[in-house]
Amino acid sequence: MATVQVSEAEKVYILHGIRDDLRVDGRGCEDYRHMEIETDVVSNTDGSAKVTLGHTAVLVGIKAEIGKPRPMVPNEGYLEFFVDCSANATPEFEGRGGEELGTELSNTLYRVFNNKHSLDLRSLCISPGEHCWVLYVDVLLLQCDGNLYDAMSVAIKAALFNTKIPRVNISSDDEGGKEIELSDDPFDCMRLDVENVPCIVTLCKVGHRHVVDATLQEKACSVASLLISVTHKGAVTCARKVGGGSLDPESVFEMTEAGKRVGKALHAPLMALLRQEESLGMKRHKVGFLG
Amino acid sequence: MAVDMRLPTVKSPPVSVLDRKDLVVPGDVITSDTGFMRGHGTYVDEDKLTASVAGKVQRVDKLICVRPLKTRFNGEVGDVVVGRITEVQQKRWKVETNSRLDSVLLLSSVNLPGGELRRRSAEDELTMREYLHEGDLISAEVQSVFSDGALSLHTRSLKYGKLGQGVLVQLSPSLIKRQKTHFHNLPCGASIILGNNGFVWLYPTPGQQEEEAGGFYTSLEPVSLSDREVISRLRNCLLALAAHKMLLYDTSVLYCYESSLQHQVKDVLKPEVMEEIVMLTQQKLLEQES
Numbered sequence: 001m002a003t004v005q006v007s008e009a010e011k012v013y014i015l016h017g018i019r020d021d022l023r024v025d026g027r028g029c030e031d032y033r034h035m036e037i038e039t040d041v042v043s044n045t046d047g048s049a050k051v052t053l054g055h056t057a058v059l060v061g062i063k064a065e066i067g068k069p070r071p072m073v074p075n076e077g078y079l080e081f082f083v084d085c086s087a088n089a090t091p092e093f094e095g096r097g098g099e100e101l102g103t104e105l106s107n108t109l110y111r112v113f114n115n116k117h118s119l120d121l122r123s124l125c126i127s128p129g130e131h132c133w134v135l136y137v138d139v140l141l142l143q144c145d146g147n148l149y150d151a152m153s154v155a156i157k158a159a160l161f162n163t164k165i166p167r168v169n170i171s172s173d174d175e176g177g178k179e180i181e182l183s184d185d186p187f188d189c190m191r192l193d194v195e196n197v198p199c200i201v202t203l204c205k206v207g208h209r210h211v212v213d214a215t216l217q218e219k220a221c222s223v224a225s226l227l228i229s230v231t232h233k234g235a236v237t238c239a240r241k242v243g244g245g246s247l248d249p250e251s252v253f254e255m256t257e258a259g260k261r262v263g264k265a266l267h268a269p270l271m272a273l274l275r276q277e278e279s280l281g282m283k284r285h286k287v288g289f290l291g
Numbered sequence: 292m293a294v295d296m297r298l299p300t301v302k303s304p305p306v307s308v309l310d311r312k313d314l315v316v317p318g319d320v321i322t323s324d325t326g327f328m329r330g331h332g333t334y335v336d337e338d339k340l341t342a343s344v345a346g347k348v349q350r351v352d353k354l355i356c357v358r359p360l361k362t363r364f365n366g367e368v369g370d371v372v373v374g375r376i377t378e379v380q381q382k383r384w385k386v387e388t389n390s391r392l393d394s395v396l397l398l399s400s401v402n403l404p405g406g407e408l409r410r411r412s413a414e415d416e417l418t419m420r421e422y423l424h425e426g427d428l429i430s431a432e433v434q435s436v437f438s439d440g441a442l443s444l445h446t447r448s449l450k451y452g453k454l455g456q457g458v459l460v461q462l463s464p465s466l467i468k469r470q471k472t473h474f475h476n477l478p479c480g481a482s483i484i485l486g487n488n489g490f491v492w493l494y495p496t497p498g499q500q501e502e503e504a505g506g507f508y509t510s511l512e513p514v515s516l517s518d519r520e521v522i523s524r525l526r527n528c529l530l531a532l533a534a535h536k537m538l539l540y541d542t543s544v545l546y547c548y549e550s551s552l553q554h555q556v557k558d559v560l561k562p563e564v565m566e567e568i569v570m571l572t573q574q575k576l577l578e579q580e581s
Binding site for chain 2: 005006007008009010012013016017019020022023024025026027028031032033034035036037038052265266269270273276277284285287
């Protein structure tokens with residue numbers, strides 16, 4: 001993980017600021033930094049999104065491929081996650097440096113997103129037991145400035161919203177063999193229902209309080225953080241503690257409540273933004289990576 | 292609780308920049324006249340002098356250089372820098388100052404508590420980490436430049452030394468305007484050190500009694516909320532000015548601060564607010580000049 005050095009006096013300054021609900025950049029404890037979202041940024045994927053949160057930048061691309069369903073759940077498709085920690089983000093990720101973080105992140109994402117409560121996996125089924133859609137979700141970290149999980153989850157939700165899976169026709173020939181035919185029309189596609197896809201909220205315990213969307217400096221002052229995924233209804237679907245320190249049960253409860261509140265408020269503006277972007281259609285001026 | 296989500300916008304450069312001949316990007320032909328000498332940031336391509344970095348063209352007699360906009364810090368003797376200790380070694384500290392190589396701060400070029408004429412004993416060498424340890428921030432002056440470009444720093448003045456509570460803002464060194472003094476007590480209630488290396492330190496204006504103890508004592512008393520707000524606002528103003536590539540010096544920072552007062556501190560970083568306050572600052576600076 002990208003780390004920054006912070007001197008003792010700076011830490012004291014940050015801690016006292018959080019105690020007074022005024023962080024170094026003027027935010028309150030439950031404020032997010034300014035977030036920019038753009039979908040459909042990579043042309044050779046089925047769905048993609050780029051999210052920048054402060055100086056954190058994440059790119060997500062989703063590719064749909066036909067695969068075999070898992071034997072336990074023959075009538076469901078599934079998602080595969082891969083997180084690539086680019087050495088562009090920080091020189092520490094060079095070579096195999098980012099591998100450990102990448103596996104940790106993708107395991108968490110797998111837990112949060114690959115279940116039938118988040119996404120209707122049955123809609124990914126083509127023919128039970130034989131064929132299903134597998135969504136390969138590739139996350140690329142372009143810049144790290146704290147709060148990777150939240151940025152990633154928002155980007156994944158946006159990319160899932162943007163994903164267009166071609167419709168398939170299954171025809172069976174005389175000998176009982178099945179043939180899968182993809183639709184030629186690029187507009188004849190299936191969209192995913194992202195209503196229930198959760199967003200992750202990371203709460204960092206700093207001093208006696210907790211903050212949302214911590215910067216790297218604030219992260220350096222915190223001993224432990226709680227990561228919770230929240231749906232638009234405010235239901236908590238997953239919780240995980242990260243970091244070496246410990247949290248007492250009371251503060252875990254407090255943090256969960258705060259996370260629920262913040263997470264719930266995250267969905268409405270995100271969906272509104274995604275719909276607005278979609279309604280612009282071809283008129284939308286693509287910004288991409290050079291804007 | 293607030294979430295601000297939006298679509299990215301295309302940033303188009305102001306028209307005034309597009310027709311300025313002295314700003315170049317890599318590959319731009321500066322001149323095809325062969326009478327000029329090739330300086331830093333340029334190369335000769337088919338007898339044409341071409342820029343190899345993005346920045347401003349400078350001419351001294353027959354020598355043409357390009358000063359890059361985005362660069363590491365190239366220190367000169369006398370520059371004020373803000374840096375972070377990265378290593379404690381034999382008789383020296385290594386300091387990160389945004390230059391290509393870590394700078395060194397020799398034990399013999401710091402003022403130790405107990406007066407200027409104190410002899411440095413072997414004991415001092417052993418307790419170096421008590422004065423400054425890894426992660427600490429210091430302000431210092433460039434004493435000399437080694438042949439490989441590494442800087443040697445000194446803190447032999449009461450205005451330099453270890454930094455206490457405050458906020459560090461890391462910006463591009465080319466945005467800092469060279470001035471007679473880089474230490475300012477701004478009238479808005481905070482102080483600022485504009486390091487030539489692009490590191491800017493914002494801190495509450497110190498009281499009288501704190502300036503003793505040789506600069507190694509740091510107060511860990513909580514900073515008042517009003518000071519904090521001023522510092523946070525100044526920080527966001529600096530970032531806004533830097534985002535619009537404005538030169539940073541006491542007046543520009545102060546004007547920017549004044550223009551931002553109608554907005555909340557956290558809103559200053561929103562793109563449209565940044566643009567607005569930077570425009571206001573530019574206007575004020577122009578008015579002041581004329």
